[in-house]
Amino acid sequence: MQVDYTPTRENMANRNWFRNAKFGLFVHWGIYSVLGDGEWVMEQQRIDKQTYEKVASFFNPTEFDPKEWVRLIKDAGMKYITITTRHHDGFSMFHTKQSDWNIVDKTPYKKDIIKMIADECHKEGIKIFFYYSLVDWYHEDYYPRGATGHYSGRNNNGDWNKYIEFMKAQLTELLTNYGEIAGVWFDGLWDKKDADWKIGEIYELIHKLQPQCMIGNNHHHAPIEGEDFQMFEKDLPGQNKSGFSKDVQVSKLPLETCETINNSWGFNLRDKNYKSVKTIVNYLVRAAGNDANFLLNVGPMPNGKIQKEFADTLRRVGKWLQKYGETIYGVGKGPIEPRSWGVSTQKGNKIYIHILAPEDEILFVPLLKGNIRKINLYESNKPLDYIRNELGILIKLDKDDFNHTDTIVVIETKE
Incomplete structure (x- = not known):
């Protein structure tokens, strides 16, 4: 952990903004969208890395329009976006120099979508958070293996310290080349609970590069030193309906709850369990009543579009907020x-x-x-x-x- 962490004045100001923002868009998007079976498809269908590499050659989101995305975020009454810079398949949606396993080097699209969406967000006053997976089913140095990723066909050897340095280098890129970042949303510590993640060094690096940048970690435990907000996956603070939050104490840090707009995080062709406007508004209101933000997830299609069912619902939620937002934005419990x-x-x-x-x-x-x-x-x-x-x-x-x-x-x- 980051020992004796004292948040900077910029960090505290960002925390205050975050507490008042109340509503954000979560985006799970990667090459897995091509297969239309969610973001865990590599693991769940036991696809080895050599086979999975072919998926990248089909990812060509020519209809991706960052202006359209940001316009939708604003129409929905959302104040920020949290987007996957990479997920558990290890594929980077940004132009990293640490590996060619990224959107520019391995797909026919050859553009850095993280750069595109970050630039548009900065232009339009929408804050951006970067989701970053600590788990990696692709990287050879993610070794010893964790609880997942045993079907990827990797060699049974690797250098864990090299993997840690790889992550630090990628995080340095993300916090150097993409403007001001509101926060980093980590996920995956649960895959290797007892590993030496050097988490204190990673947190210290982030706060050194961008002091205002908030750190949250979806480890399903109480926050540890160096973290700036606490998130709850598919649960309101203090609840454990999902099974992820057993015995997790609600901290005094800014809080956030995340949920899907259907039943899937990544694009799932067969998932038509669309949540109604009423259900989403109720979740948003209950989150605010628990002094938490509501981060609502969509999984864009492989062509880069957010499907019409999602967009229509988000705009209708936005119309509700236009009328009743005074009771949600900037409020406390x-x-x-x-x-x-x-x-x-x-x-x-x-x-x-x-x-x-x-x-x-x-x-x-x-x-x-x-x-x-x-x-x-x-x-x-x-x-x-x-x-x-x-x-x-x-x-x-x-x-x-x-x-x-x-x-x-x-x-x-x-x-």
Whole structure:
């Protein structure tokens, strides 16, 4: 771990921005999209590296348009993007000099898409995070082998220290050649839990190259020294429905939860389990009510397009945020703990109660500090009747007051 880590002023400012951003786009994209069976296809179909190399020759995303992607991010109301610079297959989506196993040297496309999307994000004020896999099913020096990657046909030898130096060199490229990077999103420490990852040296390198750059690591444990935000895979903070977050304590670092727009991270031709706008909005709202960001993933097609079903849904979520974004962006966790029916958020003297699954026409709110100025529906500004006693507040709602997606009650206190 990075010993005695003290975040810089730039890093703390970036953390503050991150806490307020609330919504980002996760992108899993690589040569695996050609096979249309998710990002783990090399492992799951037991494809050896010599065979898998052929996949790169079919990856030619001529319809990739970074302007279109960034426009969609903005339309969706998202403030940042986290994109895979490389996944577990070890293939780099940027022009690395550390190996020819990259998009410029091995595909007919021959362009650095990470450079293209980073440039467009910088131009349009969208912050960019780089997903970087610590696991590598391709590299010979990823040895001894971890829990995965046993079917890749690699030699049973290698130099682990060389692999660590390889990663440091790649991370140096990413943090030197692509402008300001908001953060690095690591994944894969779970593949070799007991290995000497030199993680402290890696974190120190990143913070030295770009002090504002936030580091998060999807290791499914409490954050370690040197990390700047904590992420939860397919779970809200404090939950463990996915099985990834068992006994993981929620830290005081900025928080983020990630989820897929269907059931797949990488492009899956057969996956039509599209989440509805309501489901996505509810997840976003519950994340905000847990003081976390929501990172929603799409897996672009091999031609470089984000499929229409995803794009249409994202734009509709964006329209919801245009109307209700005040209750999401820049808010903190409200005074009411998350409940089965919903959550609360707060900004200044306004408390927003999000009723996502109404249980009754009477809403009980535990005792709040401060005198109440008014209580009303956010959407119509309709005043609501309420009674306050020593236990809390009883707010009367009518059936007609409920919104199908999210009924928002605003409690405004006197400052």
